[in-house]
Amino acid sequence: MRTPNHLDQTLLALADPTRRAILQRLSAGETRVTELAEPFAMSLNAVSKHIRVLERAHLVHRRREGREHLLSFTPKPMDDVARWMDAQRANWSARLQALDDLLQEEDRAAASAPPDKKGRTR
Amino acid sequence: MRTPNHLDQTLLALADPTRRAILQRLSAGETRVTELAEPFAMSLNAVSKHIRVLERAHLVHRRREGREHLLSFTPKPMDDVARWMDAQRANWSARLQALDDLLQEEDRAAASAPPDKKGRTR
DNA sequence: TTGATATTCAACTCCGAGGTTGAACGATGC
DNA sequence: GCATCGTTCAACCTCGGAGTTGAATATCAA
Incomplete structure (x- = not known):
């Protein structure tokens, strides 16, 4: 918790529509x-701050050329997010499968008993 | 921007290690x-607040049973995140491929010219 | 009813995010 | 040199996130 890790930074950076539009x-x-910054209805400074958040998350890379700062998308952190989500999915999908099996089991059992008034919700 | 959409809520909810651990x-x-709340080094109230954030993002569902509140993981919003990330990936992967092609083109061209002092960075 | 348990609500602090404006800085063009 | 352009820095405001403590609510158990 005291270590704001990469996932934190990345997800926080992505949790803003302006920054997603920038990406x-x-x-x-x-x-x-x-x-x-031109398309956004906010000051240049505000966009500059958004960019810093994206840089902190290593989602954009800055290249200075004279007085211009050229920004590019560096997608590696997104892979980390994807990996975490896949891991999560693997977790609960297995469990949901088990739950499904259980429900079907119950349905078969209920078929031989008096039916229930309220159906399976959602 | 004035409409904090679902992606915002979901990503914000995920951008915290405590909440990810809860999920x-x-x-x-x-x-x-x-x-x-038991494994966390914070008050029950703090965890309760985290849960509310997760509920707001529709990542957990609460079922009251007597005085107990039973929480379960509802993964649908994660699918939306995954979809957005896939869309992004489709965007830049195509472009990165084009860039790669371009770089190889340049390398071939450079091979017949005097070499450059600084290598291709990252 | 009384008391304990499970959970939230309310009020407060602290801090950082997101926005503003105005000044500073570095590179360019004349 | 000087003015201008591209960008950040600094100071400020407001809002909400993350945490605390203490009280309220609802349920269970006796």
Whole structure:
């Protein structure tokens, strides 16, 4: 908890529509900060701060060329997120399968008993 | 931006190690609040708040049974995250492929010219 | 009813996120 | 040199996240 790990930073960075839009834009290619900020209804400074959050999460890389800062998307942290989610999915999918089996078991058992008024919800 | 959409809520909820641990625990089966809070070095109230964040993101479902609140993992929002990430991946993977092609093109061209001092960085 | 258990609600602190404005800094162009 | 462009830094505001403690609510058990 005292170590804000990479997943934390990455997920936090992704949990904002502006930043996701920035990433989407960057996935189309390197872009200058000003150019990147142009479509947003907020100050350049605000966008600059969003960029710093993305940098902290290692989701964008900055390359200075003269006075221009060129930003590009570095997707590696997203892989970590994907890996974590896959691991989670593996966990609960197995369990949901077991639950399904159990429910079917119950249904077969209920078929030989008086039916229940309320159906299986959701 | 004024509509904090589902992805926002979900990613924000996931961007905390305590909450991810809670989900991990819940993926092993329904759990009472107190039982859930026991391993964490924080007050029951703090855990209760985390649970509310997870509920807001529809990542957990609460079922009241007497005085006990039984929580379970509802993974659907994670699918939305996965879908968004896949879409992103489709975007930039295509572009990275194009970039790779370009770099190889340049390498071939450079092979016939005097070599460059600084190598291809990262 | 009384008392214990399970959980939330309410009020508070602290801190950082997200936004603003204004100034500073570094590179470019004349 | 000087003005301008691209970008950040600094200071400030507001809001909500994350934690605390203490009281309230609801259920169970006697």
